[in-house]
Amino acid sequence: MTASAAIAAVRSRRRRARPPLPIPAAATKPMFAVLSDLPADESRYAFEFKWDGMRILSLWDGQTLTLLSRNGLDNTWVYPELQALGEALGDRPCVLDGEVCVLDANDRPSFTLLQQRMKADRVTALKRSKTLPVQYFLFDVLYLDGKLTIDLPWTKRRALLEEVTVKGPNWELSPARIGEGTAMLETARAHNLEGIVAKRVDSVYEPGRRSPTWLKIKIVQRQEFVVGGYTNEKGTGVRGGLGSLQVGYYDCSDTPKLHYAGGVGSGFTAETHARLLKLLRDREIPKSPFVERIPAKKVNFVRPELVVEVEYRRWFQGGMLQQAAFKGVRTDKPAREVVREDRACG
Numbered sequence: 001m002t003a004s005a006a007i008a009a010v011r012s013r014r015r016r017a018r019p020p021l022p023i024p025a026a027a028t029k030p031m032f033a034v035l036s037d038l039p040a041d042e043s044r045y046a047f048e049f050k051w052d053g054m055r056i057l058s059l060w061d062g063q064t065l066t067l068l069s070r071n072g073l074d075n076t077w078v079y080p081e082l083q084a085l086g087e088a089l090g091d092r093p094c095v096l097d098g099e100v101c102v103l104d105a106n107d108r109p110s111f112t113l114l115q116q117r118m119k120a121d122r123v124t125a126l127k128r129s130k131t132l133p134v135q136y137f138l139f140d141v142l143y144l145d146g147k148l149t150i151d152l153p154w155t156k157r158r159a160l161l162e163e164v165t166v167k168g169p170n171w172e173l174s175p176a177r178i179g180e181g182t183a184m185l186e187t188a189r190a191h192n193l194e195g196i197v198a199k200r201v202d203s204v205y206e207p208g209r210r211s212p213t214w215l216k217i218k219i220v221q222r223q224e225f226v227v228g229g230y231t232n233e234k235g236t237g238v239r240g241g242l243g244s245l246q247v248g249y250y251d252c253s254d255t256p257k258l259h260y261a262g263g264v265g266s267g268f269t270a271e272t273h274a275r276l277l278k279l280l281r282d283r284e285i286p287k288s289p290f291v292e293r294i295p296a297k298k299v300n301f302v303r304p305e306l307v308v309e310v311e312y313r314r315w316f317q318g319g320m321l322q323q324a325a326f327k328g329v330r331t332d333k334p335a336r337e338v339v340r341e342d343r344a345c346g
Contacts, residue, residue, distance in 0.1 A: 023059050026150060027095040027143040029207040030055055030070050033197050033214035035341040038181050045198040046154060046176045047184040050216055051137050052109040052194045053101035054118065054332055058136075060086050062093045069332035077122050081129040081170045082136055088166045096161070097140035098174065102132055108192060111309060115328045119275075136171035142205055150205040157205065181217075188219060195219045210345070220311060222327065225249055226335045227306040228258055228289045229299040230280050242273050242280070245308065245326065246299055248290055249338050252345035256336060258304050260290040267311070267325035279306055279329070305335050315342070 039045055055070040056079075065086030067075045076083075079100060101109035102117060113132060120128055141161045142150050149157050158176060165173055177184055184196045195218035203213035225247035233241035244265035250256040268276070283302040288294065307330045313323035339345055 023061060023093075023095060024143060024148055026148060026207050028057060028059070028068060028072065030057060030097055031140075031206045031208070031214065032210040033199075033216040034210055034212050036198070036212075036215035036217060038185065038217055039198055039215060042181040042198075043179040044200055044202075045181060045215075046158070046178045046201055047181045048139055048174050048176050048197045048199070049137075049184070049188055049193055050195040050197050050218070051099040051101050051174070052111045053099040053114055053134075053137075056098060056100045056136065057142070058082070058085060058096045058098070060089045060092075060094050060096075062091060065089075071332055071334050071337075073332065078117065078120070078125050079129065079134050079136075080126055081133050084168060085136070085171055088168050089164065092145055092164055093143070094141055094145070094164060095143040096138050096165070097142060098136050098138035098171075100134045100136050102134055109194075111328050118331060119329075133170055137174040138165055138171060139174040139176070140205060142207070150207060153202045153204065154199050155201050185217060185219070193219065194222065221313065222309060222311045223341045224307050224330055224333055224338050225261055225264075225310050226258060226304045226338050227280070227302060227308055228260070228304045229294075229296075229301040230276075231263070231296055231299055242268065242277050244296070245276070246290075246294060246296055247308065247310065247321075247324075248304070249340050250336055252339060252343075257291045258289050260292045260294045261340075262316075262321040262324060263296055264308070264310055264321070264324045264326050267327060272326070272328075276329070307331075307333050307335050307338060 056075060057068045059066040059068065065083055067079060067082060069075050102113040104110040104113060116132055117128055117134060138161065141157050144160055144164060149160060162173065178201060181198055188196050195216060198215040198217060200213040226249065227245050228248050229246035231243040233243040244263040246263055248258045248260045250258055280302050283305060285301050285303055288301050289304040309327040309330050311325045311327050312321045316322050
């Protein structure tokens with residue numbers, strides 16, 4: 001046995017002998033950013049790339065690594081290649097925040113490729129962890145060594161994150177630059193990334209909240225929408241192929257209502273056509289879930305449960321999407337939390 005293997009074995013026995021530390025509930029909900037332009041005073045902010053992936057919290061209690069999506073679902077088995085992160089963290093229980101991505105041939109995050117990982121069963125997930133591995137970009141720490149870190153400013157949390165994180169084959173620190181928003185945005189644009197995130201250097205971590213101390217500056221306009229209906233492909237009849245998704249978003253009232261945002265009729269592949277049709281037909285209802293009367297004809301209405309990622313050019317006056325394209329199904333956000341990002345709830 002090598003010296004490094006012997007040390008690892010001793011650490012493993014020590015961890016097994018020590019009871020795991022309970023993770024506080026306050027460290028199990030991610031914080032979110034508000035859609036914005038670049039801040040006027042860039043010196044007050046740290047800037048990071050906005051990764052096109054799935055938000056994941058990694059909970060390490062000293063023995064077991066658990067991966068939670070932003071809506072609290074256990075995704076541990078979905079990304080088995082990240083289990084080695086727990087061993088790398090060693091004897092330091094913690095909760096880390098980051099984005100799981102699949103990189104394309106040009107090392108750019110691809111949400112289309114990530115879809116193949118998000119919807120896999122356990123056996124397929126294990127196989128694809130070798131053929132289509134993920135990269136986990138870590139950018140915050142909520143809990144470390146038995147203490148919550150959420151009340152610390154971003155600068156101190158970042159220092160702790162850099163201290164505890166060891167780069168591995170499937171994870172790394174997300175780059176952060178203070179005061180360099182314009183340069184980061186140009187780099188993101190040059191590499192066809194989605195945009196950047198600006199974080200006030202004195203900002204605390206606000207679990208479960210969309211806070212104005214974190215700003216997302218997008219190059220490509222994208223957000224989630226709720227599917228409330230669909231039309232059939234022209235010429236295929238009532239039970240034919242998928243023509244377009246009819247999508248909407250909820251308002252911020254005490255009794256949220258679903259508002260119509262338009263149709264999404266492009267971006268589908270043969271595989272997504274078939275998958276979406278099954279998901280939609282299983283949810284069909286007789287009446288429209290939208291508040292407004294929608295202009296589309298012969299719509300098959302569905303229970304407003306399915307959340308999809310949509311890329312679009314801009315909003316028309318009156319609240320309709322322009323040049324919208326389907327990017328994928330999201331399983332990590334409840335439908336009732338989907339609002340217009342440019343009018344996000346406070």
